[in-house]
Amino acid sequence: MKQxxxxxxxxxxxxxxxxxxxxxxxxxxxxxENGGSANAGQGNSGANSTESTDTIDISKEVKLKMLxxxxxxxxxxxxxxxxxxxxKEKINATVEAEFLDWSDWTQKYPLKFAANExxxxxxxxxxxxxxxxxxxxGFLELTEEMLxxxxxxxxxxxxxxxxxxxKVSGKVYMVPQNSNEVxxxxxxxREDLRKKYNLEPVNSPETYAAYLKTIAANxxxxxxxxxxxxxxxxxxxxxxxxxxxxNNWKVVDPNVPFAFKxxxxxxxxxxxxxxxxxxxxxxxxxxxxxNGVWSKNVISYKNDVWQDMKAGKFASRxxxxxxLAFNVAEQRRDKPxxxxxxxxxxxxxxKSAAVSTQNGMAIHATSKxxxxxxxxxxxxxxxxxxxxxxxxxxxxxxxEPVGDDQFTPGPSSTNYTxxxxxxxxxxxNRTDTTYPKEADEMLNQWQEHVYHYPxxxxxxxxxxxxxxxxxxxxxxxxxAIPLEYGLIQDIEKGQADLIKxxxxxxxxxxGAEMQSxxxxxxxxxx
Amino acid sequence: MKNQGFFSDLKKYRALLLMLTPAVxxxxxxxxxxxxxxxxxxxxxxxxxxxxxxxxxGLENFRFFMESGDAWRVTRNTALYNIAFIIVNNLLQIxxxxxxxxxxxxxxxxxxxxxxxxxxxxSWVVVGAIAYNLFNYDVxxxxxxxxSIGLGPIDIYNTAAYWPLILIVVSAWKALGYGSIMYxxxxxxxxxxxxxxxxxxxxxxFQRILKxxxxxxxxxxxxxxxxxxxxxxxxxxxxxxxxxxxxxxxFSSTDVIDTYVFRSLTTSNEIGMSAAAGFYQSILGxxxxxxxxxxxxxxxxxxxxx
Numbered sequence: 001m002k003q004x005x006x007x008x009x010x011x012x013x014x015x016x017x018x019x020x021x022x023x024x025x026x027x028x029x030x031x032x033e034n035g036g037s038a039n040a041g042q043g044n045s046g047a048n049s050t051e052s053t054d055t056i057d058i059s060k061e062v063k064l065k066m067l068x069x070x071x072x073x074x075x076x077x078x079x080x081x082x083x084x085x086x087x088k089e090k091i092n093a094t095v096e097a098e099f100l101d102w103s104d105w106t107q108k109y110p111l112k113f114a115a116n117e118x119x120x121x122x123x124x125x126x127x128x129x130x131x132x133x134x135x136x137x138g139f140l141e142l143t144e145e146m147l148x149x150x151x152x153x154x155x156x157x158x159x160x161x162x163x164x165x166x167k168v169s170g171k172v173y174m175v176p177q178n179s180n181e182v183x184x185x186x187x188x189x190r191e192d193l194r195k196k197y198n199l200e201p202v203n204s205p206e207t208y209a210a211y212l213k214t215i216a217a218n219x220x221x222x223x224x225x226x227x228x229x230x231x232x233x234x235x236x237x238x239x240x241x242x243x244x245x246x247n248n249w250k251v252v253d254p255n256v257p258f259a260f261k262x263x264x265x266x267x268x269x270x271x272x273x274x275x276x277x278x279x280x281x282x283x284x285x286x287x288x289x290x291n292g293v294w295s296k297n298v299i300s301y302k303n304d305v306w307q308d309m310k311a312g313k314f315a316s317r318x319x320x321x322x323x324l325a326f327n328v329a330e331q332r333r334d335k336p337x338x339x340x341x342x343x344x345x346x347x348x349x350x351k352s353a354a355v356s357t358q359n360g361m362a363i364h365a366t367s368k369x370x371x372x373x374x375x376x377x378x379x380x381x382x383x384x385x386x387x388x389x390x391x392x393x394x395x396x397x398x399x400e401p402v403g404d405d406q407f408t409p410g411p412s413s414t415n416y417t418x419x420x421x422x423x424x425x426x427x428x429n430r431t432d433t434t435y436p437k438e439a440d441e442m443l444n445q446w447q448e449h450v451y452h453y454p455x456x457x458x459x460x461x462x463x464x465x466x467x468x469x470x471x472x473x474x475x476x477x478x479x480a481i482p483l484e485y486g487l488i489q490d491i492e493k494g495q496a497d498l499i500k501x502x503x504x505x506x507x508x509x510x511g512a513e514m515q516s517x518x519x520x521x522x523x524x525x526x
Numbered sequence: 527m528k529n530q531g532f533f534s535d536l537k538k539y540r541a542l543l544l545m546l547t548p549a550v551x552x553x554x555x556x557x558x559x560x561x562x563x564x565x566x567x568x569x570x571x572x573x574x575x576x577x578x579x580x581x582x583x584g585l586e587n588f589r590f591f592m593e594s595g596d597a598w599r600v601t602r603n604t605a606l607y608n609i610a611f612i613i614v615n616n617l618l619q620i621x622x623x624x625x626x627x628x629x630x631x632x633x634x635x636x637x638x639x640x641x642x643x644x645x646x647x648x649s650w651v652v653v654g655a656i657a658y659n660l661f662n663y664d665v666x667x668x669x670x671x672x673x674s675i676g677l678g679p680i681d682i683y684n685t686a687a688y689w690p691l692i693l694i695v696v697s698a699w700k701a702l703g704y705g706s707i708m709y710x711x712x713x714x715x716x717x718x719x720x721x722x723x724x725x726x727x728x729x730x731x732f733q734r735i736l737k738x739x740x741x742x743x744x745x746x747x748x749x750x751x752x753x754x755x756x757x758x759x760x761x762x763x764x765x766x767x768x769x770x771x772x773x774x775x776x777f778s779s780t781d782v783i784d785t786y787v788f789r790s791l792t793t794s795n796e797i798g799m800s801a802a803a804g805f806y807q808s809i810l811g812x813x814x815x816x817x818x819x820x821x822x823x824x825x826x827x828x829x830x831x832x
Contacts (some may be wrong), residue, residue, distance in 0.1 A: 104793070113573055114797065137573040230771045232792065296663040297683040299773045302655060365573060467590035470790040470799070474594065477789060478774035487684050487775055504595055 003285050011107040016068070016238060016308060040330065056150070061088075062369045064095040064376055065119040068418025070098040079416055086386055089283040091375045095121075101420055113138040113364075121377065123420040124174055126357040131168055131459055133362075139173040140363040140370055150374035153382035157427065165457040173376045176356035177425035181322075182446045183303035183354040184344070188324045190315045192339040193219065202343045205242055208316075209288060215315045216292040224293040226314030229485060234476040236285065236484035237318045245346040246278050250453070252518075253460045256472050256510055257502070258482070262453045267518045271507060273480065274499055282483065282491045289486030298485050310335055325439035329432070342439055350451035359422040380424040387428045390421055400495050401430065408433045449520040458521050465513045468506035475501045566801035580798075587802035596786060601759065601810070604782040608758040610690070611697050612751065618698050619705030620743065624735055626706065627713045639710075643703030653696065654768030658683075661692075686779040693769060693780065697762075712746040713739055748822060748829045756815040759807045761785060783807055 060131045073079070076097070084094040098119065100108045109129055112119065113136070124139070133139055138514045147155045147163075158178050166176045169472045189202055189211060198213045199401070200207050215224040227237040234254060244251055249259040249272070257272045272278055288294070295301065302320050306327055319327075331340045363370045379386045392399040392407055393477035399407045407430040462469045479498040488494035535545065546718040563577055568714025578658050591597050622642065626635055645653075661682040669679035682688050716739065724734050770780045772789065786805040823830035 044755055116573065116576070136571070148760075230773065232789075296681060297658075299775070300662065300683045301656055302658055359644055466796055466799070467586075467593060470590045470796075471594045474596070474786070474790050477772055478777050481772070482684075482775045506593070 007211065010058075016378045019147050036501075041135075041438070056371065056375070058311075058372070058375075060092070060374050062093045062317070064093055064369060064373055066095055066097045066333065067100065067109075067119050067122040067364075068097050068420045068423070069102070069105045069109065069123055072102050072115045073100075073417060073419060074415035075412065076416075079389065079398075082394065083389055086389070087376065087379070088315060090379060090383075091372060093369075093372045093376065095376060116366060119364050120369055120373040122362050122364055123423040124359075124362045125359050125420075125423075126355060130174060130357055130362070131461070134168040134171075134173040135461065135463060138365055140174070140365045140367060142172045142363065142374070146370075146374065147172070150371050151378035152251075154178070154378050154426075157382055158356070161457075165356045166360065167457075168459065169461070174360035174362040175356065175374070175381070176358065176360040177422065178356075178427055179354070179359075179425045179429065180447070181354035181358060182351050182443060183320060183358070184245055184346070184351050184446065185239065185318055185344050186321050186324055186344050186442075187238075187316055187318045188309070188327055188340055188342055189214075190338060191341040193315055193337075198345060203345065203347060205246065205284065205345055208343075208345050209284065211397060212288055212293045212316060219315065222313060222315055223295050224315045225288070226307050226309055226317045227294060227298060227485075228301055228303075229299050229481050230301060232477070234473060234480065236481075239281075241318060241345050242284070243272065243277065243281055245349050246349045250352065250455070252458070252514060253462070254457075255462075255515075256460075256469055257476060257507075258511060258514055260455060262352070262451055265454065267455050267458075267522050269511060269514050271499075271502070271511065273495065273502065279495060282495060285484055286486045286491050294485070298489070299481065299487070300351045310338075312338070321439055321443060325436050328436045328439070332436075333434075341434070342442065344442060347445075349449075351446040351449040352456070353450050353452065355457060359420070360426055361423045377424065379507065381426045382428065384428055387424065388424060388430070390424070392416075392430065400428075402433055406431050406433050407427075454522060454525060455518065458518060460514055460517060462510075465506070465510045468510045471505035472502060472507060472510060475505045483505070528597050537554045563801065564805055565615075566803075567805040569798050571797045583798070587798040588806065590790065590799055591787070591803055591806065594790075596781070599778075600781050600786045603780070604759055604761045604784075607690070607693065607761065607782060608754075610694050611701075612657050612754050612758075614694055615698050615701045615705060616747065616750070618702055620747070621710050622702060622706040623709035624711055624739055626710055626738070628731065628735070639703065639707060641703075642706060645700045645702070646704045648700070650764040650768040651702065653765075654771070657692070657696065657769055683773060686776045689770070689776050689780045693765070696769065697765065708750070709743065709746065710734050712743055716742045720781065745829055749831070752815065752818055752822065752831050754812050757808040758814055759783065 008497070076099075080095070080097060087093050087095060100112075105314050110132070112122075113133055119285060122133075122139075124133065152431045156177055158176065162176050162178065163172060166172050166174050186200075187208065189208075194202065194211055198216065199211055199214060202208050212224040215222065225238075229237070235251075240251075243249065244259065248261050248262045251257075251259045251272065252269060258269045259272050260267050260269050289296075305314065308314050309317055309327075310331065317324075318507055321342065328340050328342060331338055361380070363373050379389055381387065388395075388401070393413070395401060395410075397410050398413050399410045401407050411434065475498070479494070479501050482488055483491065483494040483498055532578060565588055566577055566580075566581055568584065569577075570586070571577075571580045571581040575581065591692070611801050626638060629635055629638075657668075661669075663679060663683065665682050666682075668682075672679055674699075680688075720738050721734060724738060729737065761784040763782075763784040765790065766780060766785045768784050770776050770785070783803065783806075787800055791803075819830050819832060
């Protein structure tokens, strides 16, 4: 009998193990509920009671979890320790951040949602799965009442347009940043080399081509232009400058080749690859590559463009103003023998303002403390003390404040940087005194040219044509990228092939769907 | 106590059963439990519903792959590459194993084995970087050598035709050590009396290899072949992605199902569609393994897997 008992116990154990496995896979919800600490019930009751009273009940202490992208800063413990002291006092809560490193955040980020892990706040952005997760139900919808009640300062400070831009199918899912960024792309050049060869100042596509070709012809062991098309971006890295900005176009969604003219009130979308402007640009690129401006193996290039440029292997790259300005600051610090300059190739064209969803913070759909999470976001964005601490670190160590709106980096500034605290950018942001002045001036000049167009906040919802969108992306990588980088000898035939392949992949269906969404969007504005 | 057959068996073989448990648990956990996730291939996934609660959408998820016009090309590439890998790799491994076995010096054998085994541990990311440094147009070792002897450089990264050869060679290089050790183990387990008898009968080394070693290796070869053929429609993503990357010029001869699906779906991030592609590969793989096993059974019943 003893043996039977033993075996029965053994069998039971096996079954129990199996049952746990199955339930863990079946319902992520259970796991999340178990994972939540003792305060799980409190959050809900708090939400219910708030409707009747105006004061917010924060008597119960809560622990919040926040998902950020970027590497974990070295001095995270110290800064967030300070932060938690302040938070404990102000909203009776503490926060713990989880960092998704740049190397694989695009894979991990959606998984965090798919597995329904236990977290309350997530960094998000139009380039970081915002629409995607909002459509799939990963974020909590933020109603006006909630925002007015729990994020009163932000609700006040952010212009109505910013909230409008954050809407996905009419609903807000994020607290967007508060900033008047301009998002045009510019190029970084080696000013010392330009002077060495007595070239004209670079300020247009033509002068840029002259610069690139001269470098390619004279500087041995250096590529005039550095790019990394192999990482999956479906456009030439100069397209935003030379195709979009140059022609005052705006690409609707970088995953499909459709654009509209910024000043076209009817918002007609068209296939970018099927335009005379694109044909002209192909000739421009072909001329560059025939002169050896970039490597023949550019698509297989595996290093980091900026690091190689800093090492003197490239003489130019294209990126947005902010990134390149920091590059210049870094060069002045580490490589003073070089002289780099940020130049705008399309200075007279219409500039477009960053949409507010460029950075933002959202609440996880299954968060148990959405109220406290919102209050935290409000403090991060609009409480001077907390904003300074979370953006710049500890005074004397990571930064020194200069007046009310500037700062200089402190001795260990590199130990608290490099992650997405831009999610709570606001008008309280300080500017870096070492930030190149010319970049600031450029930005100020742009502000005057900012053009607000009716489709500024339009977002394409691809759920009805996702098969076609997937296939179009594939065609762009396979046919458009080699064509644009000049690796196909006969560009006319290459362009015809590209258009034919796009047709086969269903471009017309996507175009029709996009146009109908644009039309509906414009009609709703009137 | 006779009527308690099951439990007394359980007790009698408890040591063996215990040893079996980890393997059974492993397959339950990582192969059978996740199999339920196949339903995702037929669903429009959303977070509220999760895997089982999301709405059904029929064969919608399979449409992207079938309508792309590329399904045939990538399926063909995947199968052809895998067939080439199976044949070339196994042949090289068997030859290497036999040679190592026949070589007398113990030290030489050990050192050779170790050196052959090394590539197996190099990650594909590193192999991709090595390949780039060998083959790139401007400063690649190969082209620098060609230029120095007065020949023109070859533009490997823009020419699809070179890649089947490169991939097969790299795959063989990486798998050689691991496979040959497996075959070497099989050879060492062959009864040495047979070799002694053959020697006494005056058989030379080639006769010994062809009449004793090779026939005795056949069961191992067939089992490994059957196991490999089930994966014939699964491209080695690590290899193809790190060697070729997003280089569109090479896709005509290097694109396999896995890289194609990866490229299409990283932007749309549609879990259902990747599940559908995986399901498609599994079905094809299942059919092939059934066919292959049937063929083996026809030829020799004892050597089939089932």
